[in-house]
Amino acid sequence: MKRTPEPEELMDEADQALAYAQADFSESNELFLELFSRLHPEPFTGRMLDLGCGPADIPLRFARRHPGARIDALDGARAMLDLAQQAIEAEGLEQRIRLHCQYLPATGLAGDYDAVVSNSLLHHLNDPLDLWRTIAACGASGAHVLVMDLLRPDSPERVDALVAQYAADAPEVLRRDFHASLHAAYTLDEVREQLARCDLDSLTVEQVSDRHLAVMGRLP
Ligand SMILES: C[S@@+](CC[C@H](N)C(=O)[O-])C[C@H]1O[C@@H](n2cnc3c(N)ncnc32)[C@H](O)[C@@H]1O
Structure with a gap:
């Protein structure tokens, strides 16, 4: 199926951001944490950057999960970051999670x-290489x-079957x-090609659920 880009990159409408914040993404977000533990089995105590944090x-x-981690989280949508700030303050974690409104x-x-x-985030971007170039520029050598x-x-x-099953x-x-996101998402081969164009082909690309892919590894 041919890719159809997202109509908008940012999720900056208040009702859209609130519906997203109230949705239950625990299954896929826990999968994300499990994948990180595969990459870094010990407690993580360094500085982490989350791009498109919503x-x-x-x-x-x-x-x-990683009480020694310090986190910078970036998003271009002020509506999302307002909700993020409330959630972070509710847990008293504002010293460890810093938000940045950046595009x-x-x-x-x-x-x-x-x-x-x-x-x-990747499927939202007009140019997917923006994500890979930002990762390469922000990570230290050997960064996860x-x-x-x-x-x-x-x-x-x-697509319709997945929407019916999960939403x-x-x-x-x-x-x-x-x-819209499923239509805008990339295939495994497309992501491998993006990585190769940014000299990041040491990172691996694999399917990790019936609807997700993951790119994992360490920076050169
Ligand atoms: C689908 S949400 C994912 C949010 C979060 N990472 C999560 O897993 O719940 C995508 C987020 O990326 C943000 N975004 C899209 N394009 C962006 C860009 N060019 N720069 C910064 N943030 C962007 C959107 O505003 C939105 O909050």
Whole structure:
């Protein structure tokens, strides 16, 4: 199935951000943490950067699981970051999770993060290489990288089946977003080609669920 880009990169509408923040992504977000543990089995005590953090559910889960981690979380949508700030303050974690309102490709970020991660951002970007170039620029040599995203299904029928399976009871705005995201997602081969173009082909790409792919490894 041919890719259809997302209508908008940022999720900056208040109702869209709130519906996203209230949705239950625990299954895929826990999978994300499990994949990180595969990459880094010990407790992580360094500096991590999360690109396209949305309402910060992953930074919060990461901070609970890795009490020594310090996290910078970036998103271009102020509506998402307002919700993220509330959630972080509710847990008293504002000293460990810092939010940055920045649009990718971001400039001026430090280049020495020990880990750079991202969940569900890649398919939003007009130019997917913006993500890979930012990761290469922000991570220290040997930094851990984990990028998870949706995997584009083979057919529109398979998209409809996944929306029915995973978002049957979700609000309409979320069903619409999930449908658009599956159409905008990349295939394994497309992601491998993106990595090769950025000299990041040491990272591995694999399917990790019926609807997700993951890119994992360490920076050169
Ligand atoms: C599907 S959400 C994922 C949020 C979060 N990572 C999660 O897993 O729940 C994608 C996020 O990427 C942000 N985003 C999209 N394009 C961006 C860009 N060019 N720069 C910064 N953030 C962007 C959106 O605003 C949105 O919050």
